[in-house]
Amino acid sequence: MHKSIGILLLLLSNYNYFSQITYPTDTLAMGEDSIIIFANKSWEFLEQSNKKMLFNASVYQYAEKQYKWKDKWDTISPYFYGNDLEAFTDTIALPLIDDLHSKFIIPHPGIITSTYKQRGKRFHYGTDVDVVTGDSLKSCFDGVVRYSGYSSGGYGNLVVIRHYNGLETYYAHLDKILVTTNEEVNAGDFIGLGGSTGRSTGSHLHFEMRFFGNALNPQKIIDFKNKKLIDNCIDLHRGLFHYKKKYHYKPSSQQLASKGYHRIKSGDSLYALALKNKTTVKAICSLNGISSTKILKIGEKIRVY
Numbered sequence: 001m002h003k004s005i006g007i008l009l010l011l012l013s014n015y016n017y018f019s020q021i022t023y024p025t026d027t028l029a030m031g032e033d034s035i036i037i038f039a040n041k042s043w044e045f046l047e048q049s050n051k052k053m054l055f056n057a058s059v060y061q062y063a064e065k066q067y068k069w070k071d072k073w074d075t076i077s078p079y080f081y082g083n084d085l086e087a088f089t090d091t092i093a094l095p096l097i098d099d100l101h102s103k104f105i106i107p108h109p110g111i112i113t114s115t116y117k118q119r120g121k122r123f124h125y126g127t128d129v130d131v132v133t134g135d136s137l138k139s140c141f142d143g144v145v146r147y148s149g150y151s152s153g154g155y156g157n158l159v160v161i162r163h164y165n166g167l168e169t170y171y172a173h174l175d176k177i178l179v180t181t182n183e184e185v186n187a188g189d190f191i192g193l194g195g196s197t198g199r200s201t202g203s204h205l206h207f208e209m210r211f212f213g214n215a216l217n218p219q220k221i222i223d224f225k226n227k228k229l230i231d232n233c234i235d236l237h238r239g240l241f242h243y244k245k246k247y248h249y250k251p252s253s254q255q256l257a258s259k260g261y262h263r264i265k266s267g268d269s270l271y272a273l274a275l276k277n278k279t280t281v282k283a284i285c286s287l288n289g290i291s292s293t294k295i296l297k298i299g300e301k302i303r304v305y
Helices: 003-011 057-067 253-258 270-276 281-288
Strands: 024-030 033-038 043-046 092-095 112-114 117-119 122-124 127-130 136-138 143-151 156-163 168-174 190-193 204-211 214-216 233-236 261-263 301-303
Touching: 057 092, 143 168, 156 190, 168 190, 270 281, 281 301
Parallel strands: none
Antiparallel strands: 024 033, 033 043, 092 233, 112 127, 117 122, 127 204, 136 190, 143 156, 156 168, 168 204, 204 214, 261 301
């Protein structure tokens, strides 16, 4: 560990994460890991698996050791690559709630309009719930927002929340996003308004549940009719991941060829390019390895998504 990092951790010691956590105020990048600083001067070191924010960290530790699955706290992309949960050779019991994080709230009480299944040439990785544009949508468990923004993968305005039980939930096609990256949320907090952004033919909530980036059938976990969990624990095994597809969005060959490049013209700015391409300045900077203060030169080629 670098000497400066050791000094920082020493100065910020004596804080308990779960009892002291408040709204994050800053993030310090440490390679692929990071340190999040909270408003009450407490801190949290987020490793690739972010295991310290889990109440069942042993499940993550076992999965990483036994199956070599990888994970990270990625606020730029909602997708995880490379973990194939069909490699399961046993069953893992994953608790969904505990004494500290004991609440579950249905994201929206609307009727189900489409389920987790093969649809034509595509697999539909979640459950669609009918909404009216502007309907309030809620986080189903306590957690922290990992991704908040417009996704080019068809989700439109998307919120991804990492929950303390180790699952992530995806809330797609939102008309408006009400939370920001690294924001702590509780079960029942409003995270966005229903809409029809992205690849959508009408207002609805596309809701996904994922583990190590792999999609689970939400209706195996949630009783949508009665608005409650089917059980307080779910047994994870290879049968829940029955199709041999990687569980992330794959860009089309046309998208891969273009990669969303833009040639700078007079009057262009990073902020204007972010607005035009429904992304963020931070995301553009990450794609190009530049800072937000970079001076753009006319004729320069820059990637915007």
